Amino acid sequence: MMVRDRRPRAQKLGAIRIGDDVFVGENAVLLPGTEIGAGCIVGPGAVVRGTVPENTLVFGNPAQEVGRASLYLERLLSSADTLDTFGLPMAERRALSLARFGLPGESGRA
Numbered sequence: 001m002m003v004r005d006r007r008p009r010a011q012k013l014g015a016i017r018i019g020d021d022v023f024v025g026e027n028a029v030l031l032p033g034t035e036i037g038a039g040c041i042v043g044p045g046a047v048v049r050g051t052v053p054e055n056t057l058v059f060g061n062p063a064q065e066v067g068r069a070s071l072y073l074e075r076l077l078s079s080a081d082t083l084d085t086f087g088l089p090m091a092e093r094r095a096l097s098l099a100r101f102g103l104p105g106e107s108g109r110a
């Protein structure tokens with residue numbers, strides 16, 4: 001918009017390349033010319049430009065490297081707070097979640 005008076009039809013374009021096994025979080029912005037290597041995790045809301053090396057965990061605006069994606073995934077898998085509830089019926093998911101955090105179940109409802 002800042003150059004519209006001189007070039008009313010100007011647009012900045014550039015290819016975006018994303019490697020295999022990459023997760024891009026919700027509302028992340030990948031600017032033109034960005035390259036993301038294989039196995040990366042881009043956090044939600046991150047604004048990414050330039051090159052992100054493979055196996056990198058990036059967050060923020062502007063996006064910054066905060067660690068290795070593979071280490072984050074290992075911590076996620078070994079965490080007591082990671083429950084295998086995906087695809088379960090809601091009642092079963094709720095019961096497992098309540099039990100994990102020591103909260104009362106259906107009989108304890110107000």
